[in-house]
Amino acid sequence: MPIQSICCLGAGYVGGPTMAMIAAKCPGIQVTVADLNEQRIAAWNSETLPVYEPGLDAVVASAIGRNLHFTTDIRAAIAAADLIFVSVGTPTKSYGIGAGRAADLRYIEAAARLIAEVSEGNKIIVEKSTIPVKTATAIKSILAANSPNGATFQVLSNPEFLAEGTAIQDLESPDRILIGGEATQEGQAAVEALVSVYENWIPRERILTTNLWSSELSKLVANAFLAQRISSINSISALCEATGADVDEVARAIGMDSRIGSKFLKASVGFGGSCFQKDILNLVYLCDTFNLPHVAEYWRQVVHLNDWQKSRFVEKIVRTLYNTVNGKRIAILGFAFKKDTNDTRESAAIQVCRDLLHERAHLAIYDPRVDATTIQQDLAAAGVDPALIITNVEICSEPYAAVTGAHALATLTEWDEFRSLDLPHIHSLMLKPAFVFDGRAVLCMEDLVAQGFEAFVIGKGA
Ligand code: UDX
Ligand code: UDX
Numbered sequence: 001m002p003i004q005s006i007c008c009l010g011a012g013y014v015g016g017p018t019m020a021m022i023a024a025k026c027p028g029i030q031v032t033v034a035d036l037n038e039q040r041i042a043a044w045n046s047e048t049l050p051v052y053e054p055g056l057d058a059v060v061a062s063a064i065g066r067n068l069h070f071t072t073d074i075r076a077a078i079a080a081a082d083l084i085f086v087s088v089g090t091p092t093k094s095y096g097i098g099a100g101r102a103a104d105l106r107y108i109e110a111a112a113r114l115i116a117e118v119s120e121g122n123k124i125i126v127e128k129s130t131i132p133v134k135t136a137t138a139i140k141s142i143l144a145a146n147s148p149n150g151a152t153f154q155v156l157s158n159p160e161f162l163a164e165g166t167a168i169q170d171l172e173s174p175d176r177i178l179i180g181g182e183a184t185q186e187g188q189a190a191v192e193a194l195v196s197v198y199e200n201w202i203p204r205e206r207i208l209t210t211n212l213w214s215s216e217l218s219k220l221v222a223n224a225f226l227a228q229r230i231s232s233i234n235s236i237s238a239l240c241e242a243t244g245a246d247v248d249e250v251a252r253a254i255g256m257d258s259r260i261g262s263k264f265l266k267a268s269v270g271f272g273g274s275c276f277q278k279d280i281l282n283l284v285y286l287c288d289t290f291n292l293p294h295v296a297e298y299w300r301q302v303v304h305l306n307d308w309q310k311s312r313f314v315e316k317i318v319r320t321l322y323n324t325v326n327g328k329r330i331a332i333l334g335f336a337f338k339k340d341t342n343d344t345r346e347s348a349a350i351q352v353c354r355d356l357l358h359e360r361a362h363l364a365i366y367d368p369r370v371d372a373t374t375i376q377q378d379l380a381a382a383g384v385d386p387a388l389i390i391t392n393v394e395i396c397s398e399p400y401a402a403v404t405g406a407h408a409l410a411t412l413t414e415w416d417e418f419r420s421l422d423l424p425h426i427h428s429l430m431l432k433p434a435f436v437f438d439g440r441a442v443l444c445m446e447d448l449v450a451q452g453f454e455a456f457v458i459g460k461g462a
Contacts, residue, residue, distance in 0.1 A: 013343060053167045088129055119147065227302050237458055309353065313458070350382050
């Protein structure tokens with residue numbers, strides 16, 4: 001039977017844009033995104049979407065009300081669907097066994113129990129959330145044990161590889177779609193049903209089908225490899241600074257080797273985002289669980305190096321500013337974890353700002369997309385005393401206000417608009433010597449020096 005009705009549990013950064021694209025590309029399929037969070041659903045149904053993503057507004061507008069719906073009526077959405085994507089959060093567990101490393105699967109389990117309770121007939125359940133390998137077994141057992149109406153289920157794994165900021169491009173033309181299913185006849189029929197949804201706009205040769213465990217594991221491994229490249233180039237950025245080499249030149253030189261490739265070699269103050277650290281820690285936990293301590297240790301280092309990169313950036317600022325930033329105004333440009341998103345989860349800016357505040361700096365923070373409340377909440381959640389946030393953090397609505405009267409300026413997100421800042425004007429607004437710490441290499445070292453700044457750019461030797 002072709003799929004006629006899809007529901008997605010979780011209207012977040014993954015569920016919302018992915019379902020919007022499916023609805024836009026498959027006008028014959030009804031797509032309903034359900035979430036517990038009323039505010040979030042209201043925002044999806046409004047002019048101001050809860051997720052900022054270039055091109056997303058147009059995709060949503062093309063399908064909403066026609067075959068794309070956002071609702072808090074989760075039960076009705078499940079009951080009506082042939083195929084259910086599970087895209088609820090899987091944060092790192094903060095308590096008990098595996099705290100700080102294992103994925104917290106309580107939302108996945110709750111979703112499975114609700115699906116079992118509400119469903120009738122045959123349904124396909126698709127793991128969209130990133131989950132530990134073997135989670136499908138748990139979902140299957142919960143579904144089988146809790147179906148009062150005798151419903152039957154096939155469980156598939158279909159991880160999402162979109163990156164924030166380029167979600168629409170990634171959804172429209174993905175490198176690959178990965179679908180894992182069971183080798184049984186019913187399992188393969190379910191795989192084919194999902195393949196036929198994607199085939200509405202993605203060439204068949206880019207849709208890869210595997211067994212369940214390969215699919216679940218591939219998502220963790222893809223993120224671990226991507227993060228590992230960043231930690232690798234960031235480790236070299238420190239060596240470049242020490243030796244007079246330029247990390248961008250090194251990245252270009254090695255990236256032209258087709259075996260290495262040129263992408264994901266941009267040195268930075270550290271990777272952030274909701275996935276990389278969480279997924280690596282999850283991989284590490286899995287390795288430990290399967291008694292593979294050497295493998296666990298290998299991947300753990302990717303996260304250690306990332307933490308070190310953030311703390312050495314702060315140390316560079318404090319040491320350069322004559323070993324004290326107490327009472328000094330520091331302009332922070334960029335708070336999102338990367339450009340073109342309003343997402344701040346695990347942003348390097350959080351740790352950098354926290355540590356500067358612990359040194360008693362005054363921060364003047366500007367980000368074109370992140371609102372003041374989010375910044376204040378993130379800092380409080382990172383352990384900054386709320387009183388210190390009130391006295392020492394100012395949120396600015398434009399970059400020139402932030403740098404006015406500042407001892408130093410630090411760029412922490414690679415927003416395009418930072419590349420065309422009026423450097424002479426900034427220099428005139430700052431205290432002298434005017435220090436710049438560019439954690440994203442968005443500013444040109446030669447220009448900075450020519451304008452009279454004392455400049456540090458990540459990965460650039462003096
Ligand atoms: C999340 C996971 O973090 C990621 O691992 C997975 O790959 C996809 O889902 P994201 O969409 O970025 O990624 O998370 P988030 O924006 O937090 O969205 C999850 C949504 O699920 C939230 O809107 C939350 O309200 C909702 N949710 C959570 C439910 O509807 N029901 C629940 O029981 C729990
Ligand atoms: C990542 C994966 O790319 C995506 O496939 C997966 O589905 C979710 O996790 P995302 O976290 O949205 O996507 O963004 P990504 O572009 O991968 O960037 C992650 C972090 O790495 C950002 O903080 C970014 O600034 C940083 N980064 C990326 C670098 O520091 N250097 C690079 O060369 C690339």
